[in-house]
Amino acid sequence: MGIREPLSEMACGLPHALDVMGERWSFLILRAAFNGLYHFEEFSQELGIARNILSNRLARMVENGVMVRTPCETDRRKVEYRLTEKGLGLLPAMLALRQWGERYTENFNTGLVLVDCRDGLPVQPITIRAHDGRELSWHELGWQTPDKVGQPVDRGSEAHSADKAPDKIENFG
Amino acid sequence: MGIREPLSEMACGLPHALDVMGERWSFLILRAAFNGLYHFEEFSQELGIARNILSNRLARMVENGVMVRTPCETDRRKVEYRLTEKGLGLLPAMLALRQWGERYTENFNTGLVLVDCRDGLPVQPITIRAHDGRELSWHELGWQTPDKVGQPVDRGSEAHSADKAPDKIENFG
DNA sequence: CAAGACTAGTTGCGAATCGCGACCTATAAA
DNA sequence: TTTATAGGTCGCGATTCGCAACTAGTCTTG
The missing domain is CATH 1.10.10.10 (Winged helix-like DNA-binding domain superfamily/Winged helix DNA-binding domain)
Structure with a gap:
């Protein structure tokens, strides 16, 4: 390295x-x-x-x-x-990347579809899911310390208006 | 390029x-x-x-x-x-990559947990799911032409024993 | 309003990495 | 025994990366 x-x-x-x-x-x-x-x-x-x-x-x-x-x-x-x-274990990551590439490539030629062998039906697009299976978008996610898991997170009413950020409002990474 | x-x-x-x-x-x-x-x-x-x-x-x-x-x-x-x-739209791909990195980094220090803001509960690991929500592994996946979607796929009894592969048995990409 | 400071870059240059083709070694086939 | 195949390595030019210095607008401060 x-x-x-x-x-x-x-x-x-x-x-x-x-x-x-x-x-x-x-x-x-x-x-x-x-x-x-x-x-x-x-x-x-x-x-x-x-x-x-x-x-x-x-x-x-x-x-x-x-x-x-x-x-x-x-x-x-x-x-x-x-x-x-x-x-x-990298399959979900690779597939998510692939699906993204397919979705945003114009005139993408769908030659083959990834399916469940058993019934031949297409797999779902890869998404982020809550513990109960609900699909979550970026705005619904937050970071919590391990000891506070289970307590709702306040993301500071979305920092995304210009010049508000005094510091990192929420830490996504 | x-x-x-x-x-x-x-x-x-x-x-x-x-x-x-x-x-x-x-x-x-x-x-x-x-x-x-x-x-x-x-x-x-x-x-x-x-x-x-x-x-x-x-x-x-x-x-x-x-x-x-x-x-x-x-x-x-x-x-x-x-x-x-x-x-x-890259969030699922990035998160899948992250989760993989976390899972396979020894002594990974779980400082923060990604949670659903609403209830503070951790999100699920990202997986590949069939149309009905069943989790699928690599061995259960196959490629199908668009006109044959819905027909089960035979993956040729798993090509993964040495020296069997006469040619590409199944095409994952 | 002039002097400095801050933001978002650009430029030049040495170091690391990539890509190509030639070469090498061990094994298998004719 | 000769030839082909598989899996590399080596050398070298082209590209990309990383660092430091420099620049052009735009605030800010006195």
């Missing part, structure tokens, strides 16, 4: 997530892995990524526990890269 | 999403914006990012419709950067 310290600050999971997955190609490699690819040459051909970069990213994902690297039993030239449970 | 063509292939929203948000700092700037910051100097101080990079990223986000840039009425030295609806 060298000089990149600022990404590693604590109390927010985003820096760590970006540290692991924030480099160019990482998410596309992940997508390919979810696609069922697991050999070096497969990733290389599918993505058209430079070999040294691919090598670097795969090593990094292994190092960070997103993938495991195992020599192939039946053909010892080959190596298998497989998603770990931690890697599989 | 010059030579970066491979990211812009169609039929998948991820390349577009990464094109817009995949550069270093973009997601942290987004987080800061969700935090209620909207001035150049605020972002600069909060993130410790180089000024030229910040300038570049903000311009890019404006260009891509994630933020709008408006000169401040009351102090014309200042400029306001605000999230558009498109920008707000």
Whole structure:
């Protein structure tokens, strides 16, 4: 990581997530892995990524526990890269990103729809939900200290009018 | 984007999403914006990012419709950067990434909990849900052509045993 | 109104990263 | 035994990043 310290600050999971997955190609490699690819040459051909970069990213994902690297039993030239449970855990994030990309790409060609295998019906758009399942928007969210969980949060009547902010009204991150 | 063509292939929203948000700092700037910051100097101080990079990223986000840039009425030295609806639409993706980062960061210090303002109860972990709300894992998902939506998908009995893959069994992306 | 301070940048330059092609090693197939 | 394949590494030019310094408008203060 060298000089990149600022990404590693604590109390927010985003820096760590970006540290692991924030480099160019990482998410596309992940997508390919979810696609069922697991050999070096497969990733290389599918993505058209430079070999040294691919090598670097795969090593990094292994190092960070997103993938495991195992020599192939039946053909010892080959190596298998497989998603770990931690890697599989990135599916909601990747899908949310994808859905966003699809929604806001004009003339997006809906070639294939992600569905529940069982009934072939499309999955829902990914949303943020309250404990009881209600869908929540940004304005309905707030931060609470662990000891005060269960107490309503006052967000200071929405700081979003110009020049009101004396300091951070609410802390979303 | 010059030579970066491979990211812009169609039929998948991820390349577009990464094109817009995949550069270093973009997601942290987004987080800061969700935090209620909207001035150049605020972002600069909060993130410790180089000024030229910040300038570049903000311009890019404006260009891509994630933020709008408006000169401040009351102090014309200042400029306001605000999230558009498109920008707000990134909240599920950002939160999914954050939750993943939190979950897999050891000794993660849970300083603040994201809650529903109304009752102060924590939001759910972000998941993928079927049309009827059932939570779905990777193994239960498949791709279907639009005209065949509603027909169950056979994923070829899970390609994930070594050396079976003659070709892509199922196409997750 | 003039002198300073503040905001939002831009510019230049060295350092780090990316992308391409060539090369290398171990294994498998002909 | 020769050739092909898989998974890399190495070197080098092009791009991007990070830092510090500088600039152009716009308040603010005396």
